Amino acid sequence: MxxxxxxxxxxxxxxxxxxxxxxxxxxxxxxxxxxxxxxxxxxxxxxxxxxxxxxxxxxxxxxxxxxxxxxxxxxxxxxxxxxxxxxxxxxxxxxxxxxxxxxxxxxxxxxxxxxxxxxxxxxxxxxxxxxxxxxxxxxxxxxxxxxxxxxxxxxDIVATKGATFCSPRTPISRDQIEDLLANMATWHGRYWNARELAGHAWLKVPSAHFGNLNRLIGMEQRAKVGARRARSVLPEALLPLQDTLYRALEQALRTASEGLLTLLHGDSHIGNTYLAADGRMGFTDWQIVMRGSWAYDFAYTVASGLTVADRRAWEHDLLAFYLERLAAAGGEAPSADDAWLAYRRQAIYPYFIWLATIGRSVIQPKYQPDEISLGIIERTANAVLDLDPLSALSERG
The missing domain is CATH 3.30.200 (Phosphorylase Kinase; domain 1)
Known part of the structure; x- marks a missing residue:
C-alpha cells in the first residue's frame, strides 16, 4: 500500500x-x-x-x-x-x-x-x-x-582519537568494514530484545520514524524530486521499478519494526563513521537512535559503505561474520537463510532516504553535499537491483 x-x-x-x-x-x-x-x-x-x-x-x-x-x-x-x-x-x-x-x-x-x-x-x-x-x-x-x-x-574525537571522518570517497577495506560490523554487533547484542528499550518513549521503531518524516516533508514527492536530481547515477533497470519499490517501502519498514528488537543507530551510513588514529573504526551521529531489527542497521552500513563490486564480493561473508559477533555479544543470531532474507528486505530504505536527502524541500536544511548524496544513491540503487527486496518481501520467513 x-x-x-x-x-x-x-x-x-x-x-x-x-x-x-x-x-x-x-x-x-x-x-x-x-x-x-x-x-x-x-x-x-x-x-x-x-x-x-x-x-x-x-x-x-x-x-x-x-x-x-x-x-x-x-x-x-x-x-x-x-x-x-x-x-x-x-x-x-x-x-x-x-x-x-x-x-x-x-x-x-x-x-x-x-x-x-x-x-x-x-x-x-x-x-x-x-x-x-x-x-x-x-x-x-x-x-x-x-x-x-x-x-x-x-x-572531541578528532582531538582525543585523531579521528578522520569517512565518506563514499573513502576506500573501505575488508578489515575496516568488519570492524564497523563488529562494533554494531556489540550494541545490537547488548540491547537484544531488552525490556529497558521499550521504556524509552523517544526510541521509535523504523515505521514510526518514517511516518514522522513523511508527515514533515512528504517522502514520496521528495523521493521523486531526488530521482530526477540523481538521474545520472541511477541504473536504467531501476527506473521502471520506482513506484513499485516505494509502495513496498512501508512493508519493509514494518518488518524492521516487528519481532525481536534491539537498539539501532538508525542512520548508520558511511558518512557517519570514522577512522581513529589507532586504526579502529567507529560510528558518530546518534541523533536517529531507534529500536528495531538488526538488519536495518546492517543493510544501511553495507550498502552505503562499500563500492558496488566490494559489496557483491563480500556481503555473504560479512553477514556470516556479523552473525557470529552478534551471538558472541548476547544476541540471538538468526539462521543464515533467515538473516539473508532480512538483509535483502532492508535494502529499500537506504535508497529512498538518500533520494529524499538530495530531493530536499525549501523547509529542510541541506543535510549533505550533493556529491555525497549521489555517491550513496549510486551504491544503494545497485544494492536494490542486486538484492531484489521486492521478491524478498513476498517470501515467507
Missing amino acids: TTPPRTGNARLEVLKGIARVGGHVAREGLTRQPAGIPVSSKEVTREWLTAVLCGGHPGAAVESFTTKDVSSGTSSRWGITVGYNETGRRAGLPPNLFAKTTAGFKQRLTLDLAGILEGEPNFFRHLRPHLDIEAARGYHGAVDLRSGRSISLME
Missing part, C-alpha cells in the same frame, strides 16, 4: 510547529537573553560549563575555555577547549569537547517534527555508558521540547 500523503491534520501540525518554533526563535533574536541551553558558542559561560562538567567533583571548576565553530547542517557544531582548576585537572575532567546544537530555525523544526530532537542527548545520557564500543563519550545532553533548543556535549 502506498504511504498516504500528508493529510490536512498533518499539514496543520507542521504549521503549528512552524509557528511554535519560529516564535521562540524570533523572541530569542529580540531579547538576546542567555538561555538555559546554549545553542551557539557565544552563549557558553564558565558557570554553565562548571555546572555540567564538574558536578560530580566537589571543588572542581572551569577556569577558562575557548570555542571554535566547525560547521552547520542538520545541527550546528562547534568545538570547546576547557581549562580546569587543579581539582578538575586531578579528576581527569575532559579538556577537548564537541557540541552539537539546534541553533537555527530549520534545524529545530526538522528535528522536532521528525521526532528525533531527543535522540542523541538521550543516547549519551542513558545508553552510551553501558556500551563498550568505538564511539565518542557523552558528557551532557539537554532538550527543550517547546523551543526546539538542544545540545549534546561529547568527546
